[in-house]
Amino acid sequence: MEPFSTPFFEDNFRQYIEKNRDVFSKLEAMNSYYRSVVSSMIYDNLNKNSEIVRRIRNLDSAYKTIKQEKTDA
Amino acid sequence: MEPFSTPFFEDNFRQYIEKNRDVFSKLEAMNSYYRSVVSSMIYDNLNKNSEIVRRIRNLDSAYKTIKQEKTDA
Numbered sequence: 720m721e722p723f724s725t726p727f728f729e730d731n732f733r734q735y736i737e738k739n740r741d742v743f744s745k746l747e748a749m750n751s752y753y754r755s756v757v758s759s760m761i762y763d764n765l766n767k768n769s770e771i772v773r774r775i776r777n778l779d780s781a782y783k784t785i786k787q788e789k790t791d792a
Numbered sequence: 793m794e795p796f797s798t799p800f801f802e803d804n805f806r807q808y809i810e811k812n813r814d815v816f817s818k819l820e821a822m823n824s825y826y827r828s829v830v831s832s833m834i835y836d837n838l839n840k841n842s843e844i845v846r847r848i849r850n851l852d853s854a855y856k857t858i859k860q861e862k863t864d865a
Contacts, residue, residue, distance in 0.1 A: 746824075747820055750823035753826070754823050754826045758855075761852060767841075
């Protein structure tokens with residue numbers, strides 16, 4: 720799976736939600752993961768700004784999908 | 793206060809935390825606000841990618857400050 724793609728982030732959201740289900744609600748886990756990923760991407764000076772924005776858009780797109788997904792959490 | 797500056801976002805974080813203190817813990821409010829601001833900024837086609845990244849860095853910097861701030865919340 721291509722790193723930083725929308726499906727990549729969807730998988731990561733699911734894993735993060737699952738891993739933290741004892742302490743975070745689904746939405747809390749999602750917002751926490753989202754913030755930590757954005758925060759690390761914006762200080763990555765190896766990447767052009769256009770690439771950073773593209774990755775954040777993929778993350779945001781994954782967020783919207785996972786938010787609406789039925790989970791057993 | 794300059795829009796999208798770090799102090800601007802610090803103020804907004806404080807207001808958002810205060811406004812939602814009945815429903816969200818401080819950290820929940822912060823992560824929720826962070827996600828909604830990033831999400832709106834990345835689809836703003838009026839701005840260059842460099843400006844979008846600059847604004848997100850200001851937001852992230854404000855996040856770190858407010859997270860450590862003692863509040864009565």
